[in-house]
Amino acid sequence: MRVLVTGASGFIGRNVVAQLERQGVDVVAASRRPLVSNPAVRFEPIDLLTPGASADLVSRVRPTHLIHLAWNAIPRKFWSASDNLDWAAATFALSRAFVDAGGVRAVMAGSCAEYDWTGIGRLHENSGIAPATLYGKVKDATRRAVCAFGEESGLPVAWGRVFWLYGPGEAADRLVSDVASALARRHQINTTEGRQQRDFLHVEDVASAFIAALHHTHCGPFNIGSGSPVAVRHLIEILAEELGGLDLVNFGVRPSTLGEPSLLVADTKILHETIGFTPRYGLESGLKSTADWWRNHVS
Template sequence: MAASDEVTGDRDPRIDQLAGRRVLVTGGSGFIGSHLTAALVDVGAETHVLSSAVSSVYPHRLTALRSAITLHEGNLTDRTALRAVVRDARPEVVYHLGAYTHVGKSWSRIDECIQTNVQGTVNLLEALDGTGYTRFVNTGTSEIYGAIDIPFHEDDRPAPVSPYAVSKHAAEEFCRLGSTARGWPIVRVRPFNAYGPGQSPDRIIPEVIVRALRGDRLQLTQGRQTREFNHVDDLVEGFLLLGVVEGLEGQLCNLGCGQEVSIQQLVRTILAVMGDPVEAEFGALPDRPIEIWRMYCDATRAQDLLGWRPRLTLEEGLARTIDWYRSELELPTSPFVPGFARGT
């Protein structure tokens, strides 16, 4: 399953406030959303998930949770469907992660970015208006900041460089407006790069791991750009706290470790943890035409308001992730390593 199989026994006790509460997760079949959904089930929340595709194939990341959650089919762009979901779920806490998320492809799918990320967020907020919900956690993205000075701080003026980032910023602004002008109980969060079990194979960490496990060629750019990387379990704990800590309404928080790592350093670390099974070919691919060269956050606000800090070092998190993908590659097929199924 995509969500973490390990249940942490030392979670923050404040998270137990979610036990028995009705919680709605949009985007719950996604990477972070599925791990969040599993954590909510574990804590004892009455967990409802909104997914745009249910009828034909049950979302793979949620299969193991099927008997423990209520799955609602609906699209964020469908106002009628959202009203029905809100009516049926009657959520007290809402984690809004549903979005169009592909940065590169957003240039050719601008309308979808606007409809899903902006109009979809507004539709959900309007469906919830007057229902008595106590907390709406809106998920932004580190991409909102764009190419500005690092480390990124919540008070910085964003300069997004993709349609995806612009649309997420616009959605976030509607949330800010709803909080300040209407008094809606909204908290905004900007999570920084996540990794862990069940991540899409086109992301850098699973791609490097799978190619290394298979002994395939590993062609990369020079890897000069920097990012920070956060294990999904750490980010999920931050999300859970954002749903229960009092007095956060109107706040905007970065969620990340704030430790800058170049892509080249990251790849070398992954391969070292694996025993260097292949050699990375840095410079074999050109840099992207539009690149944010340095990206990491100042997470002081989350530390102060939530008492939250990541628990896992990069090496610890990578070791767990490598073990998970190694197990996936032992299966006849895996949706998380398409094209790399055993025997192909």
Template structure:
């Protein structure tokens, strides 16, 4: 049986990935800053680690066979969390240290969750992996620096490594401040939703498609067919924030006039267009997204409603 060590197991994508790994028959040691939801506690070996570092991760991993390390832990995902010390340590330094741990415990591969924020402002159509990287914004720059060091460390150690640059992941389990849950909460209560004009164009990908991509990367990495490097995980399909919000309202049969487009100014650092080119990752793994934005929104809202009725998080 394949056994993986997962960091960030209690995060949005990590908690979702645990269910995908379990369903695939993969044994998991999970590490996170808090306890898992009750529904996962009986099926996942999880360790609460308030401060993740290489020494603690090595202690957790050294108890038995580990075939791969999947590193999802990161700092600054919430825009309000921009402590520069944490960003440098967790995003900049920790990924390469995790590669060292993977090599030390005999793992055969290392995967990490990168971000579209690693890319600098891009004025073309779809961003490829060789596009210029962010150097001025602290979150994106630390993510880019960390992924470069991790991949270079893997190459030096001859340990297969992949940095999966995830674009705009959405779905069940997102933090309340994020676009989809914030829209849903306000529209459920019949409240107006102050928004920018919503003309920003993004590459939205459902969390289950992102998890399937990680599984595809895991399989091809362990098979030796995914070259060490950086890969875009996205749909390649442009969707404006305005269109996304209108799709949420339509799926809820809510009054679209509650969406107050233009009530908020556009953030000065908000890029007008962030759409990726997934062709390299698709060619290497055979992965394809199953959800469109519309079906992903419908699936998300339906699952959240079922969970509310059942009284489960």
């Protein structure tokens, strides 16, 4: 078993690589940026948007298994970025090269943005699909094409729809990272009222879910989330108490997004009962690990 992980230097990717390496799996990390935190892992520098890059990578690595995470994830910009189309094409090329090389199983990253957010708040894999953004529309189209190709070619493909995530080392311009960074520095931070409820899962658990799916036989979409909704305000309060900065949070100063759904949460029956995944972190323990990282990072 040799696992190729694309997007290996990303937030989820580096956690996937670290866990596979600890499990003694032969893992190859592929990314545009070096995986500086894990020098023991074989690293393949590559830009999958370059024509022919996927075929060249797969021919060199000869992986049996694939976890494909690479995509545009620049905060706020990825929703409408035109290169979503390029990433779809790169995913198709990678899938074809993987099949041609005799690949055994692939797990790929989707998004909860593929769902219709105007309906019932608890989303299961058969819920309505009506993405509101270019990112969500392209992700859904990619899922349909790749899974159909997998059925025709005999490649089992699982598609993990990630909900909201957080954890140590998260990039800036995300909810948890922005709040934690400000409070660790004793800076004021302005937020919305935070009444909307979302589904948050620690990044290490998100990575573990992808790995669990890799070892399973499930094909098609599956949700990656906690299955438990939490008000954004409550999440911020827990994080602020961990960092001793509740007095620095100014709730309600920023306006809420017009038309934002009040509740979005994953149905996790397939993840838990079929795939057999159990998260390591609860919300409180996960936010504590995140607060500790930011406290040490600022120091």
